[in-house]
Amino acid sequence: MTALRRFPFALWLAFALAAAGVAILNLLPIAWLGIGSLKQAGGTLGFGRYVELFERFSFAGVLVNSWIYALGTTLLSLVLGVALAVLVARTDLPGKALVRFTALFAFVSPPWLTAMAYVFLASPNAGYLNLALEALIGVKPLNIHSMAGMIYVSSLFLYAYVFLTVEAALAGLDGAYEEAARVTGASSFTVIRRVTLPLVAPSLIAASIFSLIISWGLFATPAILGMPARLYVFATQLYLFLNGFPPRYEVAAAMGVLFCLVAFLLGGLLWLTRRRRDAARFAVIGGKGRRPSLLPLGRARPLAAAFAVLVSILAVILPYAIILWMSLNTAWFGGASLKDLSFGNFSYVLTEYRDIWRIVGNTLGIAGMEAGMVLLLAFAVAYLARRTALPGRTVLSGAAYLTVLVPGTAFVIGVIWAWIKSPMGLYGGLLLIAMAQAARSLPLALRNIGDGLGQVDRSLEEAAVICGAGRFTRIRAVLLPLLRPVLLGAFALVFLSGLRDLNTPLFLGGGSADTLTLAVVIFNFWSESRMGESAALTILLLGLTLAVFLPLHLFVRVRQ
Amino acid sequence: MSAVTVSGLVKAFGAVRAVDDVSFELPSGAVLGLLGPSGCGKTTLLRCIAGLETPDDGTIAIGQATVFAERGRVLVPPERRELGMMFQSYAIWPHMTVAENVAFGLKVRGWNAAKTARRIEEALDLVRLPGYGRRYPGELSGGQMQRVVLARCLAYHPALLLLDEPLANLDAHLREEMRAELRRIQRETGTTMVAVTHDQAEALALSDLILVMEAGRVRQAADPRALHARPASPEIARFLGAVNRLDGAARAGGLVALAGGGVVGIDHAQPAGSPVVLYLRPGDLRLGAANGDANGPLARVDSVEFLGEALRYRVLVGDRVLVVDQPLGGPEYDLGADVRIAVDGSAASCFAA
Ligand SMILES: Nc1ncnc2c1ncn2[C@@H]1O[C@H](COP(=O)(O)OP(=O)(O)OP(=O)(O)O)[C@@H](O)[C@H]1O
Ligand SMILES: [Mg+2]
Numbered sequence: 030m031t032a033l034r035r036f037p038f039a040l041w042l043a044f045a046l047a048a049a050g051v052a053i054l055n056l057l058p059i060a061w062l063g064i065g066s067l068k069q070a071g072g073t074l075g076f077g078r079y080v081e082l083f084e085r086f087s088f089a090g091v092l093v094n095s096w097i098y099a100l101g102t103t104l105l106s107l108v109l110g111v112a113l114a115v116l117v118a119r120t121d122l123p124g125k126a127l128v129r130f131t132a133l134f135a136f137v138s139p140p141w142l143t144a145m146a147y148v149f150l151a152s153p154n155a156g157y158l159n160l161a162l163e164a165l166i167g168v169k170p171l172n173i174h175s176m177a178g179m180i181y182v183s184s185l186f187l188y189a190y191v192f193l194t195v196e197a198a199l200a201g202l203d204g205a206y207e208e209a210a211r212v213t214g215a216s217s218f219t220v221i222r223r224v225t226l227p228l229v230a231p232s233l234i235a236a237s238i239f240s241l242i243i244s245w246g247l248f249a250t251p252a253i254l255g256m257p258a259r260l261y262v263f264a265t266q267l268y269l270f271l272n273g274f275p276p277r278y279e280v281a282a283a284m285g286v287l288f289c290l291v292a293f294l295l296g297g298l299l300w301l302t303r304r305r306r307d308a309a310r311f312a313v314i315g316g317k318g319r320r321p322s323l324l325p326l327g328r329a330r331p332l333a334a335a336f337a338v339l340v341s342i343l344a345v346i347l348p349y350a351i352i353l354w355m356s357l358n359t360a361w362f363g364g365a366s367l368k369d370l371s372f373g374n375f376s377y378v379l380t381e382y383r384d385i386w387r388i389v390g391n392t393l394g395i396a397g398m399e400a401g402m403v404l405l406l407a408f409a410v411a412y413l414a415r416r417t418a419l420p421g422r423t424v425l426s427g428a429a430y431l432t433v434l435v436p437g438t439a440f441v442i443g444v445i446w447a448w449i450k451s452p453m454g455l456y457g458g459l460l461l462i463a464m465a466q467a468a469r470s471l472p473l474a475l476r477n478i479g480d481g482l483g484q485v486d487r488s489l490e491e492a493a494v495i496c497g498a499g500r501f502t503r504i505r506a507v508l509l510p511l512l513r514p515v516l517l518g519a520f521a522l523v524f525l526s527g528l529r530d531l532n533t534p535l536f537l538g539g540g541s542a543d544t545l546t547l548a549v550v551i552f553n554f555w556s557e558s559r560m561g562e563s564a565a566l567t568i569l570l571l572g573l574t575l576a577v578f579l580p581l582h583l584f585v586r587v588r589q
Numbered sequence: 590m591s592a593v594t595v596s597g598l599v600k601a602f603g604a605v606r607a608v609d610d611v612s613f614e615l616p617s618g619a620v621l622g623l624l625g626p627s628g629c630g631k632t633t634l635l636r637c638i639a640g641l642e643t644p645d646d647g648t649i650a651i652g653q654a655t656v657f658a659e660r661g662r663v664l665v666p667p668e669r670r671e672l673g674m675m676f677q678s679y680a681i682w683p684h685m686t687v688a689e690n691v692a693f694g695l696k697v698r699g700w701n702a703a704k705t706a707r708r709i710e711e712a713l714d715l716v717r718l719p720g721y722g723r724r725y726p727g728e729l730s731g732g733q734m735q736r737v738v739l740a741r742c743l744a745y746h747p748a749l750l751l752l753d754e755p756l757a758n759l760d761a762h763l764r765e766e767m768r769a770e771l772r773r774i775q776r777e778t779g780t781t782m783v784a785v786t787h788d789q790a791e792a793l794a795l796s797d798l799i800l801v802m803e804a805g806r807v808r809q810a811a812d813p814r815a816l817h818a819r820p821a822s823p824e825i826a827r828f829l830g831a832v833n834r835l836d837g838a839a840r841a842g843g844l845v846a847l848a849g850g851g852v853v854g855i856d857h858a859q860p861a862g863s864p865v866v867l868y869l870r871p872g873d874l875r876l877g878a879a880n881g882d883a884n885g886p887l888a889r890v891d892s893v894e895f896l897g898e899a900l901r902y903r904v905l906v907g908d909r910v911l912v913v914d915q916p917l918g919g920p921e922y923d924l925g926a927d928v929r930i931a932v933d934g935s936a937a938s939c940f941a942a
Pocket of ligand 2: 632633
């Protein structure tokens with residue numbers, strides 16, 4: 030029996046469409062990143078650009094900075110994220126809702142917001158904290174425009190990713206393992222260290238590797254904090270290459286390739302560890318659904334609670350308060366008195382600034398197109414991979430996951446290479462920006478939807494087959510309604526991260542006014558030192574985010 | 590006319606032949622029980638009939654239509670086989686009401702609303718859940734869910750109903766009730782059924798014909814009485830509960846001289862002089878006084894448990910353990926007491942050793 034005949038035509042068609050989608054979104058830019066890096070002066074192919082990178086652009090320095098930045102951020106994020114995840118999932122910590130909410134909020138709020146807020150708080154000369162400390166102890170000790178500052182601020186964003194990943198793994202853990210250890214007389218701390226954490230080691234490893242790759246792609250924080258101090262890392266150096274005269278696309282591509290190679294290497298290692306644990310996985314994630322008893326923190330409880338509250342304040346409450354304050358403040362760099370407060374910044378950006386509504390429209394349009402593409406493609410790929418036996422389904426889902434391994438800014442370089450000369454005129458348009466963002470968020474959505482599909486017992490669909498339902502009816506009447514909360518959740522995540530994406534529209538928009546988004550305008554205001562306007566627009570974006578997030582959240586809550 | 594005809598069916602998962610050359614024919618309106626130890630391929634056989642697995646070889650016909658013939662010459666997809674199936678895990682759609690669950694198969698077949706509503710009511714009446722249509726599955730007990738599944742299967746009058754351990758998730762009391770219910774519904778509707786179970790009492794009570802499977806193969810096909818009386822092999826006898834093994838030698842006249850002493854008469858004579866083994870259920874042995882006139886060997890009481898309606902003794906004959914269920918009211922013995930065993934030879938399954 031040939032494979033072709035074993036599956037109906039419609040299934041092959043769906044496979045072909047999904048494969049084409051993944052190829053266009055993911056593979057084409059990655060391939061072009063490689064090709065672009067090999068284009069030498071004079072039109073020949075070779076490794077000249079790599080040589081140039083080291084000889085003319087002191088790439089070694091950037092490399093060292095990037096590694097320090099990425100490793101530092103990953104380490105601090107892991108410490109914060111894992112500690113909070115264990116506290117929330119496994120102990121009797123009070124105020125867990127606050128920790129969860131903070132993490133979710135930090136994850137969907139724009140990373141540049143925190144960076145801007147800390148410029149106001151801790152810039153060497155005029156930061157509020159420095160001023161306050163000077164009044165107290167006579168020195169201004171803080172300098173946010175430093176490597177330590179960059180790592181600190183980036184971690185306040187990235188810890189949320191670690192927290193969300195690890196907490197999910199911990200929540201699925203069978204409590205019997207810990208209870209068995211406690212019965213032997215081990216203290217809570219020993220149980221966590223010797224039993225809990227080793228059991229979720231795979232997700233810890235995954236979280237660290239992905240954190241590392243994400244930190245290479247971070248642009249906003251190093252741009253806002255590092256560039257004023259001439260501290261360049263991978264993403265900001267790329268920005269310089271693209272915005273220099275002439276733009277150096279080839280050198281940028283070469284640098285992107287180098288970072289991708291390291292990421293692929295790490296990804297390969299991760300894949301190996303994954304394969305080894307697969308056999309044991311089922312033993313750990315029991316289906317009993319019994320809540321384990323929580324580990325008592327004892328006298329450490331107030332301390333742990335203080336830690337959790339402190340993180341919430343530093344990561345979300347303080348930055349948002351500062352940005353709100355700045356948005357209402359029309360004095361340069363924030364006067365400290367209440368009489369300076371007004372809605373001047375808001376009225377300027379809403380009425381006087383050029384086409385603000387068009388910019389809002391662009392932002393929503395890009396996020397909408399992105400979410401649409403991602404949901405459709407992620408569902409198709411997850412379904413084909415998990416619910417059919419088509420040959421090539423594993424390759425398809427592997428290709429869909431591939432962008433996880435490509436640092437965000439490097440991927441954008443690939444997109445530029447792939448489409449800049451395309452006859453379809455996509456370059457410089459909203460659709461291309463949406464496509465590039467879609468490629469970035471595809472893995473996350475695919476994972477959520479794939480996990481959701483995995484939790485729908487197969488017999489629910491088989492029962493529908495037996496009743497005489499064809500594949501299409503099964504998907505429409507059984508699978509999609511059951512997956513509705515998962516799909517809405519994925520939609521919210523993709524749409525919200527689409528609203529606040531800065532790298533992609535900034536790098537791909539080519540400075541054109543037609544493709545400006547809120548994030549880009551905020552960044553431009555900031556670059557022109559118009560901080561009040563920048564803050565006001567950030568608040569506007571936050572309003573937009575909440576306007577999307579809250580109804581969805583309520584809707585999902587009500588449905589359950 | 591036969592409702593299901595399976596011949597030479599093979600299904601392998603890698604090196605494991607989960608179904609290995611299975612053939613049978615089931616008349617219309619009859620119930621086939623698939624019985625066998627865990628992992629012997631019952632579920633796989635059922636899923637092959639349903640079309641949820643594609644066999645490697647053999648043919649399957651449902652009614653007049655061949656739905657599978659070897660090497661893909663014919664392969665009717667499950668949704669066009671016109672059958673019903675009860676899954677071990679219920680597989681009730683949690684996002685639909687009871688009525689919507691039951692109506693699903695009718696909607697797929699394009700029934701109009703009035704006809705559908707009438708049939709839903711009929712089906713729910715049949716399973717004794719009238720008026721439950723508006724409820725969601727989360728609001729039902731385990732036994733009620735089981736009935737909903739049954740109603741969902743029966744609503745569109747499939748010619749064949751497949752049941753995978755239909756009663757496994759129920760407690761003992763509910764299980765017996767549902768078993769009788771299943772039998773009643775089957776009789777009322779005349780539906781042909783294939784039911785998987787690994788509980789022998791369930792198989793005996795439900796089925797008209799039983800296939801005993803082991804390692805993917807059919808070891809015996811018989812009606813329940815014949816199976817109970819004459820298991821085809823020592824393994825089947827043991828699986829059906831005859832856990833006591835007695836060695837002996839056949840004599841003329843349908844007698845067997847037991848190794849530990851005593852002579853019993855059995856129903857199926859073996860050639861005189863040949864060594865034989867007898868298999869007996871715990872209820873087919875009795876204990877009597879050591880100096881009494883029981884027909885079996887001497888033994889010593891090793892342990893005793895109270896079962897409710899009987900006492901279960903474990904006794905040692907030499908170094909072999911026998912299990913004896915002694916009804917209450919008979920003589921009772923202390924641990925370590927010497928006893929003589931009475932053997933009901935007519936209940937014994939006798940095999941050449
Ligand atoms: N999808 C599969 N992949 C690989 N092996 C399988 C698969 N399904 C079943 N098997 C193997 O086939 C054999 C028969 O399995 P099957 O589920 O039919 O047993 P069963 O008789 O229904 O057992 P039980 O009474 O425990 O349900 C087993 O050895 C099982 O491990
Ligand atoms: Mg089974």
